[in-house]
Amino acid sequence: MIAHHDQLQDVLKELGTDPKTGLSASEATSRLAKYGPNKLKEKKKKTNLQRFIEQFKDTMILILLAAAAVSFGVSISEGHAPYESLLILAIVIVNAIIGVMQENKAEKALDALKNLTAPKSRVVRDGKEMVIDAVSLVPGDIIVLDAGDMPPADARLIESANMRSDESALTGESVAAEKNANAHVVPDAALGDRFNMVYSGCSISYGRGRAVVTGTGMETEMGKIASLLSEENELDTPLQQKLAQLGKSLGIMALIACAVIFVIGIIDDIPVLEMFMTSVSLAVSAIPEGLPAIVTVVLAIGVQRMVKRNAIVRRLPAVETLGSASVICSDKTGTLTQNRMTLTKAYAASVDALENITTSNSEAVRALLQYSSLCCDGKIEIGSDGTEHHIGDPTETAIVLAAHRNGLTQKILNEKYPRLSELPFDSERKLMTTVNSIDGKNIVIVKGAFDVLAERVVSGDVEKARKVVDALSSDALRVLGVAYKVIDTVPEQPTSDELENGLTFMGLVGMIDPPRPEVRDAVSLCKKAGIKVVMITGDHVATAQAIAKDLGIMAAGDEAVTGKELAAMSNAELDKRVRHISVYARVSPTDKIRIVKAWQEQGEVVAMTGDGVNDAPALKAADIGCAMGITGTDVAKGAAAMTLTDDNFSTIVHAVREGRGIFDNIKKVVSYLLSCNIGEVLTVFFAMLIWRQTPLLSMQLLWINLITDSLPAISLGVEPVEKDVMDRKPKSRSEGIFANGLGLQLALQGTMLAILTLIAFYLGGGGTEGGIAGGRTMAFMVLSMSQFVQSFNMKSARSLFKVGVRSNPNHLLAVAVSATLLALVLFVPPLTRIFELTALTGGQYLMAVGLALFPFPVLEIAKAFNLARH
Ligand code: ATP
Numbered sequence: 001m002i003a004h005h006d007q008l009q010d011v012l013k014e015l016g017t018d019p020k021t022g023l024s025a026s027e028a029t030s031r032l033a034k035y036g037p038n039k040l041k042e043k044k045k046k047t048n049l050q051r052f053i054e055q056f057k058d059t060m061i062l063i064l065l066a067a068a069a070v071s072f073g074v075s076i077s078e079g080h081a082p083y084e085s086l087l088i089l090a091i092v093i094v095n096a097i098i099g100v101m102q103e104n105k106a107e108k109a110l111d112a113l114k115n116l117t118a119p120k121s122r123v124v125r126d127g128k129e130m131v132i133d134a135v136s137l138v139p140g141d142i143i144v145l146d147a148g149d150m151p152p153a154d155a156r157l158i159e160s161a162n163m164r165s166d167e168s169a170l171t172g173e174s175v176a177a178e179k180n181a182n183a184h185v186v187p188d189a190a191l192g193d194r195f196n197m198v199y200s201g202c203s204i205s206y207g208r209g210r211a212v213v214t215g216t217g218m219e220t221e222m223g224k225i226a227s228l229l230s231e232e233n234e235l236d237t238p239l240q241q242k243l244a245q246l247g248k249s250l251g252i253m254a255l256i257a258c259a260v261i262f263v264i265g266i267i268d269d270i271p272v273l274e275m276f277m278t279s280v281s282l283a284v285s286a287i288p289e290g291l292p293a294i295v296t297v298v299l300a301i302g303v304q305r306m307v308k309r310n311a312i313v314r315r316l317p318a319v320e321t322l323g324s325a326s327v328i329c330s331d332k333t334g335t336l337t338q339n340r341m342t343l344t345k346a347y348a349a350s351v352d353a354l355e356n357i358t359t360s361n362s363e364a365v366r367a368l369l370q371y372s373s374l375c376c377d378g379k380i381e382i383g384s385d386g387t388e389h390h391i392g393d394p395t396e397t398a399i400v401l402a403a404h405r406n407g408l409t410q411k412i413l414n415e416k417y418p419r420l421s422e423l424p425f426d427s428e429r430k431l432m433t434t435v436n437s438i439d440g441k442n443i444v445i446v447k448g449a450f451d452v453l454a455e456r457v458v459s460g461d462v463e464k465a466r467k468v469v470d471a472l473s474s475d476a477l478r479v480l481g482v483a484y485k486v487i488d489t490v491p492e493q494p495t496s497d498e499l500e501n502g503l504t505f506m507g508l509v510g511m512i513d514p515p516r517p518e519v520r521d522a523v524s525l526c527k528k529a530g531i532k533v534v535m536i537t538g539d540h541v542a543t544a545q546a547i548a549k550d551l552g553i554m555a556a557g558d559e560a561v562t563g564k565e566l567a568a569m570s571n572a573e574l575d576k577r578v579r580h581i582s583v584y585a586r587v588s589p590t591d592k593i594r595i596v597k598a599w600q601e602q603g604e605v606v607a608m609t610g611d612g613v614n615d616a617p618a619l620k621a622a623d624i625g626c627a628m629g630i631t632g633t634d635v636a637k638g639a640a641a642m643t644l645t646d647d648n649f650s651t652i653v654h655a656v657r658e659g660r661g662i663f664d665n666i667k668k669v670v671s672y673l674l675s676c677n678i679g680e681v682l683t684v685f686f687a688m689l690i691w692r693q694t695p696l697l698s699m700q701l702l703w704i705n706l707i708t709d710s711l712p713a714i715s716l717g718v719e720p721v722e723k724d725v726m727d728r729k730p731k732s733r734s735e736g737i738f739a740n741g742l743g744l745q746l747a748l749q750g751t752m753l754a755i756l757t758l759i760a761f762y763l764g765g766g767g768t769e770g771g772i773a774g775g776r777t778m779a780f781m782v783l784s785m786s787q788f789v790q791s792f793n794m795k796s797a798r799s800l801f802k803v804g805v806r807s808n809p810n811h812l813l814a815v816a817v818s819a820t821l822l823a824l825v826l827f828v829p830p831l832t833r834i835f836e837l838t839a840l841t842g843g844q845y846l847m848a849v850g851l852a853l854f855p856f857p858v859l860e861i862a863k864a865f866n867l868a869r870h
Contacts, residue, residue, distance in 0.1 A: 254283055310648065534584070607623065
């Protein structure tokens, strides 16, 4: 079979399918088993073992293991039990297991996310149209395609209406290709010339159609090139890249410090092996090699939290950007409002009468409703129990319902006055047109935005109607105009110029679309958080303004600008005025990109919503493109960084809040790890300088690293979002993690931990000949416990008394587990012996606790100062 060349009948026969009823469910199931799922082959997942082995790719860990092996040999040859080397091995293994667990967790979270954004497809099976996961599509399935859809597989068109497809992903051709079910295509036609086919990986940019699937999965054209493409690498987010860089620089510094420490030790006649093991262990502990991995986990967990609040983030970097969003440009219909349209008013031009919609309107209004209803694709299905089921565009279902109430049932109308041709609605034209056969005449019915329609009307008093439009719009009603004309012949390829001109004005319909109740609070939260909200809508300026004022988006002194005014503005003028414009009305999706750029020019980070095909460029240009999950097209979703599953404006605000929280948490983890690691390095460094003794042995250092760097650090990454995140202004785009002197603060905190540990070492007997074990035990206790305390300090930039110790149960649990591991080593005699620690006096234990707690009041005071300064 040559899918693009053979007669359609033959293709259908070959594929054993019926163009009307499609495949049966059982046939689809058996074909799925035969052809496999409709997806491209993914690269193989790493096994746990592979992951585990990868943990040992780190040079320092290998050096440590080599040193442990040497120590093992030495111990055996000298007749000691090789506890130290075995312990090191055990700790390294446990660390590797934790690493694998973290990676798995991050991957699971990201996979779950991928499943949420898995593409869907509309198919006809058993005679019914339904939505299924595109992955279970099989050859022979009949699919239904609309503008904005991405064909889920390769398919031959059965019918098409004004269909155009963007095939740039396959052919590189940026101009959308015209598609026509009736086109005849030669067998060896190039991909771009197969006008009767649609291909997976492309997108329908205009029109609609039905097609029969001819190839799925790796058998599609995309599949054929997918095997040629290099494997897609998951890119790190900018923050991860920055942190990896930071980790490297810190690693080098730690290595230099360890090398110096090693040299000092050698000069001071400390046994080479002990010195070597201590410095390598110190390097292993101090190099924050796990930082990017922890950041991934924090990001992934944050993203999962967002899913619960209806925001699906498709790209991790968006999470970081969300935290700095300073402008949100939002559509009106459905995002700020409920998109539950109810037709309340109708104006019949012939009798100059404005009526409320009832069940018995005047003849003139009934005629208007009849024509409007014929020019709608939206449907109302009324169940046997009287329940109404609205299908399609709410603007249209509102019209259809009003007509229905007046006894004008859409189904009957459509049968009586069949549709002969049509021009679908699009946000650019703001019109929709049908040609119906009414009483033997071909009647063109056009409905759409009144101002656009008025320019095409040649008969009827539009000026009178304009006054009605203004009055209704100021009451926040959405008003559509309706006009018609009679034509002799129905064009085969209808165009707007031909059908949508020389019209007779018929009347207006006005509908209400109440604002979403939660949006008002979300807008005021944005104000508090220093985020500007801008409404961008295709609707009339008066309607837009009325709703914007009601929601608090438009304040005194703010401007509303129409698409026409915007077009007349130069970029320079727009840049100057953009801060004062809160409403853009009657704009087309293509204007959105100008608005995004103008705000970005001001240095702002812009979130922008969108749903249609034409919104894709603006969604891509925005810092955070937000696609609508319910009404959004595949194309918009593909271009956006985030999908709002409930199409709700407040969801963006929730997501910004989460984004800020996630950035805070990453900052907390980084601050915690760095201050503690600085503390560890300085402790060893100064002890060597002062006392010429290693204050901590290699296994002691590794144990501290194990109990402080893993669990408490990760748990800080899941701190709940702080209450005051939305009281702050957005951070600037360039603001890094170490803004506002954080770097210096961490260095000071690390120094404080080191000083406390050195005091402990001294008090425990460090520096004296026989007191080294006591000194080390005290240092061991203080260095680990002060890090626990430091993890509490890092919970918030505010006082711990305000945040509460128990705000994050995960953190409490993590510290409890770590503290237990510390206690085991300190108080279970065999373990104490293996770790070369010793029992202390009651007074010494108390002193250690006191020293470890010291950073708490110090940081509380520092926080109070800091907050007072800002
Ligand atoms: P937003 O951009 O905030 O979602 P919107 O829904 O009003 O606002 P569009 O869908 O682009 O934006 O609609 C623009 C205008 O086109 C509407 O104000 C209305 O006058 C007209 N319109 C909307 N839907 C239809 C339709 N199905 N048929 C004809 N005209 C329509």
